[in-house]
Structures are given as structure tokens and as C-alpha cells.
Amino acid sequence: MNDATGPATRVEDLSPIDPEIQEFLTSMRAGWARFPALESVTPAEARRIAERVREPFRQGGPEMSETRDLSIPTRHGPMRARLYDPGLGAAAPLLIYSHGGGFTLFSIDTHDRLMREYAHAARIKVLGLDYYLSPEHKFPTAIDQIEDTVDWIRTADLGIDPDRVAMGGDSAGGNMTMAVAIRLRNKGKDTALKGLLFNYAGFASDCSDEAEALHGGPGSVMDRAEITYYFRNYTRTAEDMVDPEIYLLKADIRNLPPTFFVIPDRDIICADSFAMVARLRDAGNDVRFEIYRGAIHSFLEAMATSHLARKAIADGAAFLRTILKN
Template identity: 40%
Template sequence: MTDVKDSDVASAVAPIDPQIAEFARRLAAAYATCGQPASLAERRQMAESVRQPWRSGGPVMAHTQDLTINGLRARLHRPQPATDQPSPVMLYLHGGGWVLFSIDTHDRLMREYAARAGIAVLGIDYSLAPEAKFPVAVNEVVGALAWLEAGAAGLGLDPTQLFIGGDSAGANLAVSACLTRRDNGQARLAGMLLNYGAFDPAPTASYTLYAGDDHTLNVEEMDAFWSAYTDSPAQLTDPLVAPLLAQLHDLPPAFLAIAERDILADSNHAFAARLRQAGGEVEAVSYAGATHSFLEAVSIAPLAARALDDQAAWIRQHCTAPAHG
């Protein structure tokens, strides 16, 4: 594990971690058995099915509550029984290129954060592209945060200890929501947890280095995601689409989990550097041998478990009072 201090990618790159490689192999094999989807609906159902083994098991919650937030399906996990002490809470946004996945595919990941950090974790099914293009999902995330702040007391949650997190496209939405809140004059959140985020569509050296079939995200797929999310190529330079291009001052403290062997690695290093240049508090950790989506391999990969523990410790450090439980 290397604490990243600038935007340079280390020249000596570790081979793919064996358990992460097994995760990627199993994913590829599962997709191969499904055949070629005939529609986007079938592709989404296939993705849900393929991810099913990886979302299962893991921490058991004291309470799980299914909710509807501004018309969106949502799920709130609590690792410990409620007490008189309101709990810190994180809104977690699943990845999937703005096109795939759900609170179901990422259910275990949300429960892992809840259990390891001792906080409540809320996930939402934001509207997917290409049916809902930018800025629909950003606005939905901003609305969900406002809903949480307004109703936190009734749910036993602490609105002053509100975190946001996400992976890949979810990390993109998390930053864009914080940028929107800042520009709207809303309160700064307690922290941003950003996992292998999609921060800029511009290709970099890592696109060439880590585009092989043994990785879990390829260039063609990522380009298609950017295209599905936006109405036109001109939108790809909008700072709320590509947060690397934004003015990054006055954002919450950030933890970036960077997968070393990821086509998005360079933009994650660059984003961490730009946050620091803007005066932000940043902890960016590059996980050697990790590929995109590696945290979902936590059931078999100690590397994923270590990264989750690092993040849980960071969350606890940024809570203004101890989490209950």
C-alpha cells in the first residue's frame, strides 16, 4: 500500500493480486455463460445475476430498512441497534458507468462499510443512463442528501456527520453533488469516500497499460459509458461531468482508493493532486495489484478487506463524535 503524494504513477507496477485476478476470472466466466444480451434491460439483468455471488454473505446488520426517497428506491443499513446517540451516516452511490448496477449489486459493500466503520449507510437507485442523462443523477443525489439532512433526526441519524461515497461512476456523482452543494451555498459534508472514480474522459497512459482482458474495465466499455451518460461530446468538458476539470476548492475531506492496475488510475492520481492544490484535505492510497472494482472481491481478497479497513478508520477519524455501537 502506497500513500500517493502527487499525480505520478509509480513506474514499478505489481502484478494483479492473485485473489483479484480470480475475481476477474469468475466475473468473465459468469458473463460468458449468459450469452449476448439482446437489449439493455437484459444486459442489466445479466449484470445483477453475475454480481449476485459477490453481494451475498458478509456482515449481518442489526436493522435494514427499505425506503423511497424522492421517488427513488433506497436502502438504509444499521450495524448496531439504535440508541439515543444519533449515528453518522454515509450516502453510498453504486458504480456501473451510470448505466448498470443497483443497491442490490452493491449491498454487501454498503454493509461492509456500515460494520467496519460503525455507521449507518444509505444507498439509492439513482436513474440510469441512457434513459436519464446528465444532470438527472447528479440532481437526484443532491436531493437525496437534502432529504437526509431534513429527515435525519427522525431516522436516528446525525445530519452534522453526513458522508458521501461511491465507486467509479458513483464516485463521479459524489464529487459532482458536493460541487453543486458548494456552489449552492449548502453545508459542507463530513467527507467524500471515492473509489476508483471516473473523473475525466480524456485517455491517459493508464488506458494503454491496463486495458487487457484480465482487467475488469476496458477502454471501449468506459468510452461507451461516457457516451451514454451525456447528450453530446461537448458535455464531456462540463465540470459536473468531468470533476477533474472543476474548481475544487472548499470540498469535504476526501479518501481516494486508487486501483493501481486500472485504466482510470492516472485520472485518480491527478484528481488527488488537484484537490491538494486547491487546499483540500486528501488521503489517496494506491492499492498495488488491484484492478477496477476490486473492493467487490472482499469475500476472497484480503487486499479488498485491507482497503475497506483503511477507509473505515478514515471515516471514524472524521466523525466529530464516536459512532454509537
């Protein structure tokens, strides 16, 4: 495990972007450049663009013994989901996974390969959630749906062991994963989850001048303007921006399950992960993490071509095997 030294604060301290990651970034930016800026189109059109740009990165990867599309009843209506089974039969451990996309974009389709990779590498079933997206469905709708899923799986016919369940997500999905874990603890359901996996998750609703100067701007995978766009979609009021279910660095994070953080050091929101690791440790939690030097936000999507992405998936899978006793 790396030492939590914190994010770089000067340009001269930045790791060079890994060459394989740079190829991925160049390819992804070229894909986005074929379309109008997300902020200039409707959310529905932005999602269609995002699905097309991400389509090449979901191809290939391990085959599943069974992949089953499901409908999960939630307090806000039925939610589409997908269960990945690498061939485990009954009483299997489970990862509930929430995709990223700024609460606004992406789906279980864009993250299909990533979830198959976790199922294969960790020898677990994975349940991917198509939670309702903003701005049509604002905070806390998606958090409610993820929480409802944790209750639903205990009686659903999924062929899982309900006492061996972990939860995870990337970016915005990681934000909501933490919010749900805190809710469960507050309701006395702290044994419902055995662990939490955070892939370049965001735990704040702002972006510092320093982070923008170091990691944002033209050619970056994400900048402050895009972060602002996402939170404008997600929140109902200015008060929501500092609600501890969104600005999780302000939340009470005592007595949470074991956690594993994937932290790319060239990510504009990597400071969130460093800060959360420190807070969790100070609160006495079991915290594990790895820093991937030269990696960027969303770098796991480069799994077909990047050794760093493959290592991060393997590291997350090893954590899941350990905490799920698989």
C-alpha cells in the same frame, strides 16, 4: 498514506496483479463470458446480466440490526434507497453511498454487501441510493437525485445526526459524489458533508492510449470501449463530455470536505484519482489516499477472498470514523 507517485507509464513498471485479485478477476470474467456483450443487448438486458454476474459477490458479510428499503422524493420522481443500521439507534452518523456501474448498470442489490461492510466496520448507518440509470435517464438526472437526498435526510426519520454525514461512491458513483459536493459548496451548503469517500472513481470522460495499452484489452475488468459505451449512454451531447460536472478534473475543487481515495494501481482509470489527489492538494484541501498495488477496478467486490479488498474497506471505514467523530 502512500506517496502520490502517479500511475505506471511503462509495462515494466506495472505491479503484478495480486493472486487473490487474479482469482476474482478470472471468476468475474467467466461470469460475463456466459452472456452476450453488453453493447449488443438492450440496457435493461445488460442490467439483468450484470445483476446475475455480481450476485455471488454480494453474499455473506455482516448482519445488520435493521435493513430498511425506502423511497426518496426527488425532482425527477421517487428514488429507491436502502438504509443499513448495524444497531446504533438514534443520532447516528451516516454515509450516503452511490454505487458504480458506468451510470448504466448495478444497484443497491449488487453493492449490498459492500454497504453492510462499511456500516459494520465504521459503526455508522449507510444509505444506499438506486439513482436513475442511463441511457433512459441521462446527465444530470442522477446527480440531481443525489443532491436532493442530501437535503431530504435532514428532516427524514432515519435516526441520524444530520451534522455527521459523509458521502461516497465507487467508479461512476464517485464521479457523481464529487459533482454533488461541488454543487453543495457553490450553493453555500459546504457544511452539509463532513467527508467524501472515493473508491476507484472516474473524474474524466476519456481514456488515454497509454491507459488502454497498460490496463485495457482482453481479460481486463474494463477497457476503453466499455468506458466509451458508458459515457455514450450518460451524456446528451458532445458538450456534456467536457462539462465540469462530468469531466471533474476541469472543475473548481477549492474548499471541499476532507477526502479519502482508494486507488488500485492496475485500474484503467487510476490516473484520474492520482490527478484529482494532486489538484485537491494544490487547492489546499485535506486529502488522504492509499494505493493498493496489484488491485484492479472493482476489486472491493472481492472482499470475501481478498486481503487487499478487506484492507481497503477497513481503511475507508477508519477515515469515516475519524471525520464523523465516531
